[in-house]
Amino acid sequence: MKTKYLLIPLLCALGACSSDKDTSLPEILPVGESTAPLNCQVYPRGGAIFFDYLLKDDKELGAYNIEIHNNFDHHTHSTEAGECHHEGEEEPENEPVNPWIFNKDYPIPAGSTSFEAKQTIPVPADVDPGEYHFMIRLTDRSGWQQLKSVSIIVSE
Amino acid sequence: MIAVTVAALLLLPPQTDTVEVLSEATVYGESSRQELLHTTLGSVEVGRTYIENHFSGTLAGSLRSIPGVQARSIGSGQSKPAIRGMGFNRIVVAVDGIKHEGQQWGDDHGLEIDQFSIDRIEIIKGPGALLYGSDAIGGVLALYTNYLPTKPLAGCVHLFGRTNNESAGVSARLEGRRRHFYWRAHVSSTDYADYVVPTDHVEYYSYQIPLLNGRLRNTAGHERDASLTLGYVGARFRNDLKASLTYAKSGFFANAHGLEVRLSDIDYDASRRDIDLPWQSVSHTTVQNHSHFHGEGFTLDADLAWQYNHRQECSEPVSHGYMPKPADELERAFRKHTFTGKLAGRIFLSEKNQLQTGLDVEFQHNRRDGWGFIIPDFEILSTGLYAVDKWTVSDRLSLNAGVRYDYARTSIHSYQDWYPTEGTCKQRSADILRHFSSLSWSAGLSWTPGRWVLKANAGKSFRVPIPKELGADGVNYHIFRYEKGNSDLSPEESYQLDLGLNYLGERITLRLDPFLNWFPNYIYLNPSADYYEGLQRYGYTQAKVLRAGAEVQVNWQISRFLEAEAKGEYLFARQMSGDKKGYGLPFSPPWGGEFSLKYTFLEDGYFSLGTRFAGRQEDIVPPEKATEGWWTLNARAGKDFRLGGMTLKVALQVDNLLNRRYYDHTSYYRLIGVPEPGIGASLMLGLEF
Numbered sequence: 001m002k003t004k005y006l007l008i009p010l011l012c013a014l015g016a017c018s019s020d021k022d023t024s025l026p027e028i029l030p031v032g033e034s035t036a037p038l039n040c041q042v043y044p045r046g047g048a049i050f051f052d053y054l055l056k057d058d059k060e061l062g063a064y065n066i067e068i069h070n071n072f073d074h075h076t077h078s079t080e081a082g083e084c085h086h087e088g089e090e091e092p093e094n095e096p097v098n099p100w101i102f103n104k105d106y107p108i109p110a111g112s113t114s115f116e117a118k119q120t121i122p123v124p125a126d127v128d129p130g131e132y133h134f135m136i137r138l139t140d141r142s143g144w145q146q147l148k149s150v151s152i153i154v155s156e
Numbered sequence: 157m158i159a160v161t162v163a164a165l166l167l168l169p170p171q172t173d174t175v176e177v178l179s180e181a182t183v184y185g186e187s188s189r190q191e192l193l194h195t196t197l198g199s200v201e202v203g204r205t206y207i208e209n210h211f212s213g214t215l216a217g218s219l220r221s222i223p224g225v226q227a228r229s230i231g232s233g234q235s236k237p238a239i240r241g242m243g244f245n246r247i248v249v250a251v252d253g254i255k256h257e258g259q260q261w262g263d264d265h266g267l268e269i270d271q272f273s274i275d276r277i278e279i280i281k282g283p284g285a286l287l288y289g290s291d292a293i294g295g296v297l298a299l300y301t302n303y304l305p306t307k308p309l310a311g312c313v314h315l316f317g318r319t320n321n322e323s324a325g326v327s328a329r330l331e332g333r334r335r336h337f338y339w340r341a342h343v344s345s346t347d348y349a350d351y352v353v354p355t356d357h358v359e360y361y362s363y364q365i366p367l368l369n370g371r372l373r374n375t376a377g378h379e380r381d382a383s384l385t386l387g388y389v390g391a392r393f394r395n396d397l398k399a400s401l402t403y404a405k406s407g408f409f410a411n412a413h414g415l416e417v418r419l420s421d422i423d424y425d426a427s428r429r430d431i432d433l434p435w436q437s438v439s440h441t442t443v444q445n446h447s448h449f450h451g452e453g454f455t456l457d458a459d460l461a462w463q464y465n466h467r468q469e470c471s472e473p474v475s476h477g478y479m480p481k482p483a484d485e486l487e488r489a490f491r492k493h494t495f496t497g498k499l500a501g502r503i504f505l506s507e508k509n510q511l512q513t514g515l516d517v518e519f520q521h522n523r524r525d526g527w528g529f530i531i532p533d534f535e536i537l538s539t540g541l542y543a544v545d546k547w548t549v550s551d552r553l554s555l556n557a558g559v560r561y562d563y564a565r566t567s568i569h570s571y572q573d574w575y576p577t578e579g580t581c582k583q584r585s586a587d588i589l590r591h592f593s594s595l596s597w598s599a600g601l602s603w604t605p606g607r608w609v610l611k612a613n614a615g616k617s618f619r620v621p622i623p624k625e626l627g628a629d630g631v632n633y634h635i636f637r638y639e640k641g642n643s644d645l646s647p648e649e650s651y652q653l654d655l656g657l658n659y660l661g662e663r664i665t666l667r668l669d670p671f672l673n674w675f676p677n678y679i680y681l682n683p684s685a686d687y688y689e690g691l692q693r694y695g696y697t698q699a700k701v702l703r704a705g706a707e708v709q710v711n712w713q714i715s716r717f718l719e720a721e722a723k724g725e726y727l728f729a730r731q732m733s734g735d736k737k738g739y740g741l742p743f744s745p746p747w748g749g750e751f752s753l754k755y756t757f758l759e760d761g762y763f764s765l766g767t768r769f770a771g772r773q774e775d776i777v778p779p780e781k782a783t784e785g786w787w788t789l790n791a792r793a794g795k796d797f798r799l800g801g802m803t804l805k806v807a808l809q810v811d812n813l814l815n816r817r818y819y820d821h822t823s824y825y826r827l828i829g830v831p832e833p834g835i836g837a838s839l840m841l842g843l844e845f
Binding site: 021023062063064065067069070096099101103105135137139140141142143144145 | 475686688691774782
């Protein structure tokens, strides 16, 4: 214990310390009524998802990524994502034929601590309908990452 | 006892000096002045009894009460050692002088060594590059299994069990000697169930994972080991040939293989003893031969070894990004062959001056398989040439100095994805050919005025970048991130100053080992702000790193029957340049230590009660979490019983008596919020004949 109090000032005097170290994760927050997608929302094929979330960090935001993959095997991720089938109805496990794969990285202007991320993501007309996971990943400049996962349904 | 010690001395490889076999439970307390005198670098020796009395399921776990040694555990049956916070490819684990070669880079890989076959361990807490070459930059764990049998027939059987993970095991050794020839056979087998943690759920990224009865599902496993040694011992020449096989299979915590929380159709709670997906298995085969020749004024030693490490990691196949659902469960497989040749000579120039010189050659050949790409195929040829001079100025002062030159040639093969990304199969790793060379040196002194033993050592050591650091380019599904190698990395260099202060009083012994360490170009996997194919990109880079720390141990023989012991360690690390300037290093152990009181009865019986503790660790790098400080109460007891010509040894250990919930900052599962095991007892029964 004592060595800690002796060594740290000693090493700090040598220039080894930096007090503005970032140790907190960025945040993915709703923006009010226009927040999308929300859990269990239904999106028709050929339509579009108007992605809208507020991204925040206490120091500086890094980049974000949106990834959509099918949940035909009913696996579950984290945060909000669950299963969205109607009560009493057991969705069968489907083998994907032409599942929707979407994976895109987006930059955030340098120096931002708060940024409203808006993207229009068209839902292709020929993909398999069913339950999908909409994953939002966000980093800050220091490399901390936050995840948010939302279940959406692509309808016929 | 004396016979065993002498026999051990005869069989030692040239790198170790005089050896004092510690038969007692404590480490430094019995360190003799002689032993301390012979090295200038801080080293710790423990014998078989220590390992048995501190048995904790894994070798690294059994060693963690030695100040400066940490165990990075992966569940209850696998762990890898770290010395002063340095692990993976920054320490060398050597078995009978041969560097153990598996897939050391893996965060979730254990050590493929049978802990019951070990007679003696020497831990070098500092750069050991001079004698062990690259990778020994952070320290050396030298294991010896080569004690010479003294009787025509002898052996022992050990039975052991642990309550926490319901493990049970058996280990048997049989050995014999007839005139010049001797032999030894060893078998071990362990089985363990899912281990228990004092919590009903684990929380990760705000997702709650419920645990049934606190069991960390799918962390069960088993291990099977066997070895055979045949030897000849003559007046001037001796030789031993050893073949060994270890096999281990264990599950990964099912709900969060890496950092992605998944549910599965597998009913993990059906049995706590089965191993479901995801799991890892590894078999390690070694054949090694050691020859020794003793001439007039010189000795010669030659080693030849072949190691084959076969690792398989399987998980449920799922599609990810552009990768379709793979056809099978084989996510990663590695087959690695390592051939080692060593030649060492020791010349006694005068009574007081001894020159040791040697040549080391090693060839590694690694092939990968499976649908998850993380490291490319490679071959590495490395050679080293060294000379060390030891000068005993007087019986109180000795000096030593040495130099070593190393050359390594790393050849990495390109890899292309097995599936198309927007039409084409992406090339992941390119063909890379790199040549590395480095000069390292070390110099030190050992001075023993009265009851004091004072040591100082300064040295430069180095490490050749491993193929993962040079050529990784893919998704690490275990940790769910994108890892990118850097083919331009230069060899990592380290300058270190070590001091050793020992006081050997009649009733009090004291040991303090401070160090200061400077890396001009520490290789570091930097978490960036960028995404690549949907995953956060981590890239290998180099930064200046300053490290300092100390270990301390005090033993006080209060009375004939009572002994108090205090141990502590502290480590400071700072990145001094680059993207993470001001941050520490990942997996840095917090300050911590142990206090214990030991009561001795009837010669060899003991009972000890102690506390282990650690401070808060908030010196973290992404994606680590700050870890609160903790303390636990632990008890140990043991006694030897003589039964005719046999000895029955009983050792009982109870960890975390108060069933406290705490997190170990250096544990693999810390990242997903899994606490350390709750209360658990380990029992070891040994019958020697």
